[in-house]
Amino acid sequence: MSSALPPKPRIIGPKVRICIVASKYNEQFTDALVQNAIDELGELVPQGRVDLIRVPGAFEIPVMVASILERDPPACVIALGLIIRGSTEHGDLVASSVTTALQQLAVRSLRPVIHEVLLVEDEKQAYARCIGAQLNRGKEAARAAASMIDIFQELDRSMPRNSSQKMHRNA
Numbered sequence: 093m094s095s096a097l098p099p100k101p102r103i104i105g106p107k108v109r110i111c112i113v114a115s116k117y118n119e120q121f122t123d124a125l126v127q128n129a130i131d132e133l134g135e136l137v138p139q140g141r142v143d144l145i146r147v148p149g150a151f152e153i154p155v156m157v158a159s160i161l162e163r164d165p166p167a168c169v170i171a172l173g174l175i176i177r178g179s180t181e182h183g184d185l186v187a188s189s190v191t192t193a194l195q196q197l198a199v200r201s202l203r204p205v206i207h208e209v210l211l212v213e214d215e216k217q218a219y220a221r222c223i224g225a226q227l228n229r230g231k232e233a234a235r236a237a238a239s240m241i242d243i244f245q246e247l248d249r250s251m252p253r254n255s256s257q258k259m260h261r262n263a
């Protein structure tokens with residue numbers, strides 16, 4: 093277990109749009125993940141716009157992320173959810189498919205997709221990651237998002253896409 097969050101990245105300037113896609117399942121915890129992510133984004137991207145879309149469960153997150161990326165891609169998408177392992181393999185199967193789908197969406201769309209759809213054993217682990225401060229994955233998500241936006245902005249400055257790549261990307 094990592095015992096600390098990554099350090100805060102530098103502040104991102106204006107005109108940045110970030111979309112959070114969060115599941116409602118285990119609402120006490122997912123609401124806290126969302127709130128922590130939004131609070132941290134308020135510090136790191138103070139003039140940015142944050143859109144929030146809630147879906148029923150973790151399994152529904154990738155199709156919503158795909159839909160957003162296809163319609164009007166934001167600078168970054170943050171996926172937040174909480175799966176608590178039950179007595180069957182269902183939780184593991186959902187977690188595994190969500191992980192694969194989110195990475196494929198990021199790589200295919202060339203947009204960062206931050207993955208904090210957590211798989212935990214019990215409510216104690218959930219509390220530490222969603223509500224507690226030290227391991228908070230909502231804050232971690234916001235920091236990863238701000239870092240990736242910064243890195244992509246730098247890449248666009250130092251290695252701009254040529255027009256045929258832009259056409260391909262917009263196709």
Ligand SMILES: Nc1c(NC[C@H](O)[C@H](O)[C@H](O)CO)[nH]c(=O)[nH]c1=O
Pocket residue numbers: 115117118148149150151152173174175176177183186
């Ligand atoms: N048990 C959890 C679920 N299960 C629901 C699925 O995500 C999905 O909504 C359902 O299978 C219908 O497609 N979802 C969570 O986010 N967390 C859980 O612990």
Ligand SMILES: CC(=O)[C@@H](O)COP(=O)(O)O
Pocket residue numbers: 175176177178179180181182183184186
């Ligand atoms: C992860 C789930 O969807 C969960 O509700 C399933 O629980 P169980 O494995 O006990 O059926």
